[in-house]
Amino acid sequence: MMRNSFSLGTIFGIELRADLSWLVAFGLVVWMLSAHDFPMNYSQLAPGATFGLAIATAIFFFASVVAHELGHSLVSARLGLPVPRITLFIFGGMAQLSREPQRPRDEFLIAVAGPLVSFALALGFGALAWAGPGVVGLPLTAFGRWLSTVNFALALFNLLPGFPLDGGRILRAIVWGLSRNFKAATALAGMAGRLIAFGLIGWGLLLAFRGNWADALWIAFVGWFIEQAASQSVARVALQDTLAGHTAREAMMTDCPRVGPAMTIQKLVDEVVLASGRRCFPVVGGNRVTGLITLNEIRAVPREEWATTTVGTAMIPLKELKSVSPEAGLIEVFEQMTEADVNQIPVVENGQLVGMVARDNILAFLQARAALGV
Numbered sequence: 001m002m003r004n005s006f007s008l009g010t011i012f013g014i015e016l017r018a019d020l021s022w023l024v025a026f027g028l029v030v031w032m033l034s035a036h037d038f039p040m041n042y043s044q045l046a047p048g049a050t051f052g053l054a055i056a057t058a059i060f061f062f063a064s065v066v067a068h069e070l071g072h073s074l075v076s077a078r079l080g081l082p083v084p085r086i087t088l089f090i091f092g093g094m095a096q097l098s099r100e101p102q103r104p105r106d107e108f109l110i111a112v113a114g115p116l117v118s119f120a121l122a123l124g125f126g127a128l129a130w131a132g133p134g135v136v137g138l139p140l141t142a143f144g145r146w147l148s149t150v151n152f153a154l155a156l157f158n159l160l161p162g163f164p165l166d167g168g169r170i171l172r173a174i175v176w177g178l179s180r181n182f183k184a185a186t187a188l189a190g191m192a193g194r195l196i197a198f199g200l201i202g203w204g205l206l207l208a209f210r211g212n213w214a215d216a217l218w219i220a221f222v223g224w225f226i227e228q229a230a231s232q233s234v235a236r237v238a239l240q241d242t243l244a245g246h247t248a249r250e251a252m253m254t255d256c257p258r259v260g261p262a263m264t265i266q267k268l269v270d271e272v273v274l275a276s277g278r279r280c281f282p283v284v285g286g287n288r289v290t291g292l293i294t295l296n297e298i299r300a301v302p303r304e305e306w307a308t309t310t311v312g313t314a315m316i317p318l319k320e321l322k323s324v325s326p327e328a329g330l331i332e333v334f335e336q337m338t339e340a341d342v343n344q345i346p347v348v349e350n351g352q353l354v355g356m357v358a359r360d361n362i363l364a365f366l367q368a369r370a371a372l373g374v
């Protein structure tokens, strides 16, 4: 989902990325402020100044979104659940937790941290606006007032009690803490999320009937996004439930085509990749596996160099690879793949590669079990 993204740098050891869709959001905010909000409310501002101010305000708006996500991430890291990256996309920001919190209290603290940051920012920007044109000048007043309102709205919206919003996580943490039933708590928060989503879509339709197309589309889109995310998070918990108790050994494939380090990329593609339909290939030097080459590494080599580059130079050496043991639980395997942002992970026992687990294998494993009713 987040494949088309670029890095904006690292903050507190967390990678900050922006999805391409975020550029649309940035453009929309600048346009809305410079063409609509600022000229309407502050007609004394010169048009040139309005545009510069709109850009500065948009930058601080997205910095506020990042601060909100950092609130979640830093509390999460403090509780032993590191967050590898934060991604900005069209509907805001997303801190990617590598694992679900194991205790209701942790989930509550992580969820509540984001809205608290937004409330604090609303107060800070509000103080700036409150100082007024006489003290900080009209542009800073306009800047402070808009950012204060928006951060306040961001905090309130995120506190709506449905998945995947922060309020939904808070609701789940409370129900989970009281009932000790994680699955039921997730189902409830997911259902509440879908209700909120349908409410937003309905509101969007109502606005459309009144001819307010711009707001209608936006609200309906947000609703649709929440609906998707709510369904997905319920599905993910169901998946975890099914995976519980199963190990990497049960789902791994042991018949990955092995290749030599001296083979060229061109030969690998022509004779192994296309013929086998597989996506990853252990590289064997001497008698042991020394590395792994996947479609990602192949793609990283420019096509005109395929004939001259060898597998040995393009592969990832075994010692740099994240791996799991055959007895690792499938849930943990899934989490490791998410954390490393890869589609497959080697299974290593006593320094020897014994198999590979790919996302597809886990799906196939689940489907086979479902088909047999076991």
Ligand SMILES: [Zn+2]
Pocket (backbone or CB within 6 Å): 068, 069, 072, 114, 115, 158, 166
């Ligand atoms: Zn949040």
